[in-house]
Amino acid sequence: MLLPALIFFLLNAYFPMIGVYYAFTQFDFNSSLFNAPFVGLRNFEFLWKSGTLLRLTLNTIGYNLAFIFLGNVLAIVCAILLSELRIKWFKKLTQSIMFLPYFVSFVILSVIVYNVFNYENGFLNTLLAQFGADPVDVYNKPVVWIFLIILFYLWKNLGYSMVIYLASITGISEEYYEAAKIDGAHIFQRIWYITVPMLKSTFVVLLLFSLGSIMKGQFDLFYQLIGNNGVLYNTTDILDTYVFRSLKVTFDIGMATAAGLYQSLFGFVLIMTVNYIIRKINDDYALF
Amino acid sequence: MQIKDDKYTKILQIIAYVVVILGSIACLLPFLLILSASFSANESIIKDGYHLIPAKFSLEGYKTVFRFPDEVLRAYGVTFFTTIVGTTTGLFLMTMAGYVLARKDFKYRNIFSFYIYFTTLFGGGLVPWYIMMTKYLHMTDSYMALIFPGLMTPFLIILMKNFIRSAVPEELFESAKIDGAGDFKIYWRIVLQLSMPGIATVGLFLALHYWNDWFTSSLFINDPHKYQLQFHLYNVINSAAFMANMGAGTGVSLGGDLPTESTKMAMAIVVTGPILLLYPFIQRYFVKGLTIGAVKG
Numbered sequence: 209m210l211l212p213a214l215i216f217f218l219l220n221a222y223f224p225m226i227g228v229y230y231a232f233t234q235f236d237f238n239s240s241l242f243n244a245p246f247v248g249l250r251n252f253e254f255l256w257k258s259g260t261l262l263r264l265t266l267n268t269i270g271y272n273l274a275f276i277f278l279g280n281v282l283a284i285v286c287a288i289l290l291s292e293l294r295i296k297w298f299k300k301l302t303q304s305i306m307f308l309p310y311f312v313s314f315v316i317l318s319v320i321v322y323n324v325f326n327y328e329n330g331f332l333n334t335l336l337a338q339f340g341a342d343p344v345d346v347y348n349k350p351v352v353w354i355f356l357i358i359l360f361y362l363w364k365n366l367g368y369s370m371v372i373y374l375a376s377i378t379g380i381s382e383e384y385y386e387a388a389k390i391d392g393a394h395i396f397q398r399i400w401y402i403t404v405p406m407l408k409s410t411f412v413v414l415l416l417f418s419l420g421s422i423m424k425g426q427f428d429l430f431y432q433l434i435g436n437n438g439v440l441y442n443t444t445d446i447l448d449t450y451v452f453r454s455l456k457v458t459f460d461i462g463m464a465t466a467a468g469l470y471q472s473l474f475g476f477v478l479i480m481t482v483n484y485i486i487r488k489i490n491d492d493y494a495l496f
Numbered sequence: 497m498q499i500k501d502d503k504y505t506k507i508l509q510i511i512a513y514v515v516v517i518l519g520s521i522a523c524l525l526p527f528l529l530i531l532s533a534s535f536s537a538n539e540s541i542i543k544d545g546y547h548l549i550p551a552k553f554s555l556e557g558y559k560t561v562f563r564f565p566d567e568v569l570r571a572y573g574v575t576f577f578t579t580i581v582g583t584t585t586g587l588f589l590m591t592m593a594g595y596v597l598a599r600k601d602f603k604y605r606n607i608f609s610f611y612i613y614f615t616t617l618f619g620g621g622l623v624p625w626y627i628m629m630t631k632y633l634h635m636t637d638s639y640m641a642l643i644f645p646g647l648m649t650p651f652l653i654i655l656m657k658n659f660i661r662s663a664v665p666e667e668l669f670e671s672a673k674i675d676g677a678g679d680f681k682i683y684w685r686i687v688l689q690l691s692m693p694g695i696a697t698v699g700l701f702l703a704l705h706y707w708n709d710w711f712t713s714s715l716f717i718n719d720p721h722k723y724q725l726q727f728h729l730y731n732v733i734n735s736a737a738f739m740a741n742m743g744a745g746t747g748v749s750l751g752g753d754l755p756t757e758s759t760k761m762a763m764a765i766v767v768t769g770p771i772l773l774l775y776p777f778i779q780r781y782f783v784k785g786l787t788i789g790a791v792k793g
Contacts (some may be wrong), residue, residue: 215588216647219628225622289511309730323546331546378787428711
């Protein structure tokens with residue numbers, strides 16, 4: 209009964225691993241696995257020398273760190289505030305509303321961005337025009353997109369992590385709060401000295417999971433927001449989007465494989481290191 | 497002390513309500529923008545831009561979408577088909593795998609768990625996978641290409657395994673075995689019945705994935721008749737946006753028979769509709785499932 213799963217992962221994950229050999233060849237789509245000309249490390253060398261690899265790495269890691277830390281901190285804050293609400297139906301309603309963006313597709317997200325920011329009739333420029341200000345061409349401003357991408361990431365994912373934190377808050381025993389109340393702690397002290405420390409283990413688990421996939425950016429998010437808009441690559445290109453473009457747009461198969469392999473290897477080493485460090489500090493939190 | 501306590505609590509209450517209300521508005525506003533635009537007259541959008549409330553109310557966007565309903569309906573059909581087939585097949589395979597891995601008397605479960613888990617640690621990357629799918633499995637332009645890649649994920653299998661382990665006590669396996677039930681019968685009659693909340697959660701994750709998928713279409717499908725709904729929408733938006741940008745650069749309007757602004761937004765609403773309608777009902781299960789998963793760690 210386990211067989212389908214084994215075959216599935218063999219086809220979907222293990223066989224493609226053999227394909228990393230393309231990274232060392234000058235591959236085009238007509239040649240088969242082993243008759244493509246072998247070029248050694250030249251693909252990597254090119255990626256490195258052109259500065260592509262460094263830029264992609266920095267972008268990928270930078271965005272992910274921002275996502276992880278901002279995302280978690282905001283989710284904790286929102287979960288705590290939400291848990292303090294007294295009106296039951298209001299609490300339920302707002303939680304549902306904040307969870308909603310998680311359910312819509314990234315294509316809808318791109319429609320939203322188009323609606324708000326497109327130059328000719330976007331909502332932003334309509335608003336600016338009403339105040340007599342000049343329209344802004346957001347699509348020509350690479351730096352703005354750093355914030356937009358992070359903003360929309362938070363918009364889409366906050367509800368999800370908030371629900372997880374909310375669940376752990378509900379799990380905290382009332383007795384702690386009662387005891388603190390009797391000792392005269394006001395509500396901010398109770399939150400700071402009881403709720404926050406109690407959320408630590410959830411936070412650490414989520415953090416570790418996300419650190420492991422730090423080299424895999426949110427491909428959907430970036431691709432749907434940026435697409436093939438070359439003006440913005442400097443600040444918004446990540447490994448995933450680069451690989452996808454090389455495969456579907458510029459057909460640099462060898463190069464794309466090389467970038468993908470670099471991503472996998474780097475990610476692998478990162479997870480191993482993180483896991484090793486965690487195990488040294490506290491065995492309970494280790495991933496495996 | 498009591499007076500001070502009240503003051504702080506009051507402050508926190510105010511902060512909480514303000515933040516939560518602002519957050520909710522921020523989450524809803526974008527949907528309102530699209531909704532309003534979909535009900536706006538196209539000329540008014542082009543002349544005055546998008547508004548939060550339609551400057552001039554009109555149904556022409558929806559009329560255009562449904563004047564030639566073939567494409568949308570076909571994309572709907574593809575998405576419905578892949579969602580239903582993918583979710584049921586995926587659930588079947590993942591519960592089976594989860595069941596086997598949850599059985600403590602299965603000797604090799606650690607090896608196979610690692611076999612599955614390892615794929616999250618290291619992979620060949622997108623390109624070798626793409627070549628595998630197209631050149632060796634010949635999946636280009638097949639419905640199989642839309643369904644196959646999403647069937648199982650290590651994360652969901654492990655989630656399933658934990659659900660089964662917590663829902664079905666070990667002794668039940670043994671007593672069923674003594675009563676003469678085979679492994680498959682135990683799975684079908686006992687495990688599936690007892691782990692319904694887990695199945696609902698994993699099923700929702702799967703269904704959501706298939707419903708929102710545009711990526712597999714963009715990789716493997718060349719035949720527009722087999723586009724998924726989201727990819728269809730993506731094309732409508734992007735071909736228009738691209739043309740508009742070209743037009744802006746050259747000073748030539750390439751308007752013509754391209755989808756108009758209100759039509760695009762109406763299309764977005766038509767695509768999102770089912771989720772927004774089902775959302776109030778499924779959201780509860782999602783929260784429940786996530787909660788169980790989170791407490792389990």
